[in-house]
Amino acid sequence: xxxxxxxxxxxxNLRVGVDGREILKGITLAINRGEVHAVMGPNGSxxxxxxxxxxxxxxxxxxxxxxxxxxxxxxxxxxxQRARLGLYLAFQYPTTVPxxxxxxxxxxxxxxxxxYDGKDKSKAISPTEFRALLxxxxxxxxxxxxxxxxxxNDGFSGGEKKRAEIxxxxxxxxxxxxxxETDSGLDIDSIKYVAEAINEMRRPGLGVLIIxxxxxxxxxxxxxxxxxxxxxxxxxxxxxxxxxxxxxxGYSEWVDEPxxxxxxxx
Amino acid sequence: MxxxxxxxxxxxxxxxxxxxDPEKFxxxxxxxxxxxxxxxxxxxxxxxxxxxxxxxxxLGIFRKKPMPTWGAxxxxxxxxxxxxxxxxxxxxxQNWDDVPSDIKRTFDRLGVPQAERKFLAGVAxxxxxxxxxxxxxxxxxxxxxxxxxxxxxxxxHPEFFTEYFGTIIPxxxxxxxxxNTAVWSGGSFIYVPKGVKVDxxxxxxxxxxxxxxxxxxxxxxxxxxxxxxHYIEGCTAPIYTTDSLHSAVVEIVVKRGAxxxxxxxxxxxxxxxxxxxxxxxxxxxxxxxxxxxxLGSQITMKYPSVYLMEPGARGDVxxxxxxxxxQHQDAGGKMVHVAPNTTSTITSKSISKxxxxxxxxxxxxxxxxxxxxxxxxxxxxxxxxEHSISDTYPYIECxxxxxxxxxxATVSKVSDEQLFYLESRGIPAAEAETMIVNGFIEPFTKxxxxxxxxxxxxxxxxxxxxxxx
Numbered sequence: 001x002x003x004x005x006x007x008x009x010x011x012x013n014l015r016v017g018v019d020g021r022e023i024l025k026g027i028t029l030a031i032n033r034g035e036v037h038a039v040m041g042p043n044g045s046x047x048x049x050x051x052x053x054x055x056x057x058x059x060x061x062x063x064x065x066x067x068x069x070x071x072x073x074x075x076x077x078x079x080x081q082r083a084r085l086g087l088y089l090a091f092q093y094p095t096t097v098p099x100x101x102x103x104x105x106x107x108x109x110x111x112x113x114x115x116y117d118g119k120d121k122s123k124a125i126s127p128t129e130f131r132a133l134l135x136x137x138x139x140x141x142x143x144x145x146x147x148x149x150x151x152x153n154d155g156f157s158g159g160e161k162k163r164a165e166i167x168x169x170x171x172x173x174x175x176x177x178x179x180x181e182t183d184s185g186l187d188i189d190s191i192k193y194v195a196e197a198i199n200e201m202r203r204p205g206l207g208v209l210i211i212x213x214x215x216x217x218x219x220x221x222x223x224x225x226x227x228x229x230x231x232x233x234x235x236x237x238x239x240x241x242x243x244x245x246x247x248x249x250g251y252s253e254w255v256d257e258p259x260x261x262x263x264x265x266x
Numbered sequence: 267m268x269x270x271x272x273x274x275x276x277x278x279x280x281x282x283x284x285x286x287d288p289e290k291f292x293x294x295x296x297x298x299x300x301x302x303x304x305x306x307x308x309x310x311x312x313x314x315x316x317x318x319x320x321x322x323x324x325l326g327i328f329r330k331k332p333m334p335t336w337g338a339x340x341x342x343x344x345x346x347x348x349x350x351x352x353x354x355x356x357x358x359x360q361n362w363d364d365v366p367s368d369i370k371r372t373f374d375r376l377g378v379p380q381a382e383r384k385f386l387a388g389v390a391x392x393x394x395x396x397x398x399x400x401x402x403x404x405x406x407x408x409x410x411x412x413x414x415x416x417x418x419x420x421x422x423h424p425e426f427f428t429e430y431f432g433t434i435i436p437x438x439x440x441x442x443x444x445x446n447t448a449v450w451s452g453g454s455f456i457y458v459p460k461g462v463k464v465d466x467x468x469x470x471x472x473x474x475x476x477x478x479x480x481x482x483x484x485x486x487x488x489x490x491x492x493x494x495x496h497y498i499e500g501c502t503a504p505i506y507t508t509d510s511l512h513s514a515v516v517e518i519v520v521k522r523g524a525x526x527x528x529x530x531x532x533x534x535x536x537x538x539x540x541x542x543x544x545x546x547x548x549x550x551x552x553x554x555x556x557x558x559x560x561l562g563s564q565i566t567m568k569y570p571s572v573y574l575m576e577p578g579a580r581g582d583v584x585x586x587x588x589x590x591x592x593q594h595q596d597a598g599g600k601m602v603h604v605a606p607n608t609t610s611t612i613t614s615k616s617i618s619k620x621x622x623x624x625x626x627x628x629x630x631x632x633x634x635x636x637x638x639x640x641x642x643x644x645x646x647x648x649x650x651x652e653h654s655i656s657d658t659y660p661y662i663e664c665x666x667x668x669x670x671x672x673x674x675a676t677v678s679k680v681s682d683e684q685l686f687y688l689e690s691r692g693i694p695a696a697e698a699e700t701m702i703v704n705g706f707i708e709p710f711t712k713x714x715x716x717x718x719x720x721x722x723x724x725x726x727x728x729x730x731x732x733x734x735x
Contacts (some may be wrong), residue, residue: 055690058682083692091690095683099705108701109691151705152687168691 006068008032009176009207014065016046016053022063023049025232031225033175034204038218038243039211041229042251047211048092050229051180055089056082069176084113086175090165090182097152102164105152106134109172137170140197158185166197176207183217195220215247230254298346301325304448307351311417311451314424324437324447331441337627338565338596343539348511350449350482410459411495413468416484419455426457430486434517435545442541446482446515453483453514458493458524467496467529467715485516489524489552496527500718510538512563518546520554522576527555531718533725534563536593544570545600551578557713558585560595561725569627571600574608581610586710588729589622589654598628598659603639603669614645615707618654619730627659630671637668647677648706650699700730 007030016024023046031037041047053060054067056079067074069087077085097105107130116123125133138147141163153161162182169177179198183191198208198221210217218226218240226242227234228251235254236242304325308318333340406413412423420427437447454470489495512534520526526546534540540563546554556570572581583599601610616624626645647656658675680702688698704711704723711719 055686057686078695079686079689080692080694080698083690089690091687095681095687097684097687097702097705099708100701104701105688105691108688108693108697112692112694112697151708172691 006071008070009209010066010068011054012066012068014050014053014067015063016049017061017063018049018059023232024053026065027229027232027234029209029227029234031176031207031209033207035224036202036208036210036221037225037227038223039209039227039229039234040213040215040243040246042213042255045229046232047213047229048180049232051089051092051178051209051211054082054178055079055087080112083109083172083174088169088172088174088177090162090169090177090179092181092184094153094156094161094165096154098154100152101149102152103148106130106148106168106171109168113172133171134167137167137197137200140200141167141170141193143167159187159190162186163190163194166194170197170201173201173206175205176209177201178209178211180211181213182210183212183214191217192220215243218243228254297349299325299348299350299449303350307449307451310351311420313420316428317420320432320437321448321450324444325449327438328441328444328448331438331444334441337567337625338594340539340541340565340567343511345445345511351451406464409462410457411462411464412455412457414455416453416455416486417451419486423455423457426455426486426488430488430517430519432517434519434547435515435543440543442513443515443543446484446513446543450482450484450515452481453485453516454487454497454499455485456487456495456497458489458495460490461492462490463494464496465494467498469498469500481510481512481514483514485514487516487518487526487528489518489520489526491521492523493521494525496529498529498715498718500531500721510535512538512540512542514542514544516542516544518544518554520546520548520552522550522552524549525553525555527557528570529557529714529718531559531561531714531722531725532563532566533561534566536562536564536590538563540566540568542566542568544568545573546571546581547573547575548579548581550576552576553580553582555582556584556599557710558583558597559710559722560585560587560597561729562593563595564592565594565596567596569598569600569629571602571629572610573602574604574610576605577607579605579608581608583610583612583614584710584713585612585614586707587614587616587624588726589616589618589624590729591620591622593622594625595623596625596627598626598645600629601631601641603630603632603636603641605633606635606637606639608636609640611641612643612645613709614643615648615710616645616656617648617650617703617706618656619650621651621653621655623655623657625657625659626675627661629661629663631662632664632666632669632671634665636666639666639669639671641670642672642674644674646675646706648703649677649679650703696730700727703730 009031011027011029014024014027015022027050039047039050049060053062056077062075069085072085074082107125110125114123114125143163153164156164165182182194186194195217210221210223223240223243226238226240228236228242230251301322304321305318308321412419432447435443437444456468458464487497518526518528532540544556548554554572558568558570560566560568570583574581581601585597585599587595587597589595595616598614599612601612610630612628614626616626618624624647628643630641630643632639643660645658649656656677660673662671664671680699684702685695685698688701689695704726711722714722
């Protein structure tokens with residue numbers, strides 16, 4: 001065991017496999033609430049494996065190591081328990097759920113967080129509270145009101161999906177949010193709206209882990225720490241200057257890939 | 267907003283749907299089927315001679331016809347072990363206060379009186395075999411709309427019966443239509459005069475409350491030219507241990523330019539055999555819509571059909587079936603295009619879980635000369651586990667070349683990605699799965715009046731409980 005005091009979110013030598021293949025080969029990170037960390041890496045470095053494994057996706061096998069969140073062993077919890085504890089994942093590719101409206105979805109998520117199990121009505125969120133909670137973040141994110149009656153991510157553009165992920169984060173008010181390539185596929189305006197919303201949410205009680213290929217979003221959301229993930233291991237950690245250096249040289253130090261800043265959208 | 271009542275759906279299935287009151291009968295026929303019983307039923311009801319004869323003739327047809335073997339397994343039905351008629355109160359009540367208290371208690375728990383006060387245009391609640399409570403708003407009566415239980419309608423308006431009864435679904439149509447015609451009791455009769463649009467749904471609650479009791483209601487709806495009516499039938503049944511038979515016949519006539527919508531949500535207890543014949547004939551520019559939700563029962567066989575008799579006629583079937591352990595929902599629809607320029611759609615959504623089986627069985631038939639027919643059939647099946655079964659029997663019989671007939675079928679499972687997504691927002695797995703299933707049937711639910719949509723979602727939730735983990 002390590003000698004220092006446990007951080008709010010502590011990942012210790014975490015190893016994760018997919019379909020029997022080891023992708024993450026021992027990741028160690030410590031994030032406290034109030035901090036913004038960025039994990040940067042080229043394609044195939046294990047970025048999405050990290051975010052999915054931390055949220056508890058059943059398709060990812062934990063091969064070793066530990067992850068604790070607010071003193072609890074995260075790896076023993078189901079995804080919904082992790083969420084209710086205060087963990088949030090903004091998905092890279094949010095899935096579509098036909099027939100379930102965003103309003104129904106958001107209300108169910110809020111009610112789950114409040115411990116409403118269909119019995120004690122006093123725990124359920126009221127329509128007034130619900131509207132009030134949504135108003136500001138919807139304005140910041142430029143999401144129009146018809147959004148609530150649409151089905152979950154059904155027919156959403158790429159940008160709408162990403163903004164919807166940030167909206168959910170805003171109303172669920174997690175203690176630690178993992179943003180999995182939230183910036184990819186976004187035009188510059190959408191990145192600004194998203195960054196604006198994230199900055200509005202920054203507070204001492206929220207830790208943020210931004211997972212990204214590019215440096216662009218970090219121009220708007222300044223990270224405290226930057227970690228470079230290559231081949232399933234963290235090859236460098238440092239302050240914001242690590243991202244600046246990456247902007248110049250890209251991941252070429254570790255892999256054969258063009259510079260980060262100039263890389264186009266896909 | 268004031269017109270949307272909340273049906274008080276309780277937290278526990280047995281509490282809500284499995285309760286039963288001690289049986290209290292004025293008359294209870296013997297078990298089994300005989301000419302004597304059929305005569306007795308007709309005599310008790312004071313029916314005209316022609317109806318008695320029709321019943322007896324139908325009994326003969328029923329006996330001659332073999333049990334259908336092309337669908338679900340019906341071999342376990344013991345026709346000799348069923349009560350064919352019960353009458354629970356002497357006469358029908360016009361006023362809620364006059365309804366006997368044990369019956370009232372049943373309805374109170376189902377939320378009928380509240381619904382009636384706030385919403386219903388009329389209530390014909392079928393308790394056991396006889397309608398015990400019936401009311402109709404004065405304004406509807408003033409417009410000439412008739413909404414009665416079928417027994418009363420036969421006494422008060424025999425002219426409709428001599429003209430239409432048994433003409434849309436003749437006794438010889440199938441074994442169960444013959445049985446129904448022989449022993450029918452209760453059901454609803456609706457007549458909507460020319461040009462009258464009934465803007466609030468007419469509703470009836472059906473209930474089986476006697477062990478081993480067959481329920482053979484008979485419904486006849488006549489929409490005169492240019493009229494509109496939406497009839498809603500909701501069924502819940504208490505849970506019993508021995509087999510029960512429900513075999514209804516629904517006949518509908520939709521005349522020129524009229525539109526009829528018939529909505530059913532059935533939630534029979536899982537020992538009920540639900541074998542129903544529903545058919546509408548649709549004339550020029552008329553529309554018939556069947557909205558049919560089948561939960562519960564041991565076996566359901568039901569294929570609402572529309573005969574499109576004249577140009578411009580349109581038929582729609584929208585159905586949902588949910589089959590859990592030990593259940594077989596064999597449902598679908600039938601569209602018969604007799605005339606040119608007629609259109610139809612059949613949309614079927616089915617959910618199987620715990621080894622349950624859903625079958626889509628449908629027929630689109632185009633008669634010679636019925637050119638420029640358009641028909642589209644879409645069936646989507648959702649399987650909740652590896653043991654459950656879904657199968658599809660789409661039949662097309664087409665004797666005309668200039669037609670457009672489409673068919674689309676999908677079978678899917680609740681995806682891990684969808685479950686994970688909802689769970690990642692703190693929603694527990696079971697609730698997440700229920701949300702996805704309710705989303706799957708949403709195209710159906712959104713066609714229902716709000717309180718029925720709420721109740722259906724709640725029923726799905728009850729059916730889903732324990733299906734995860």
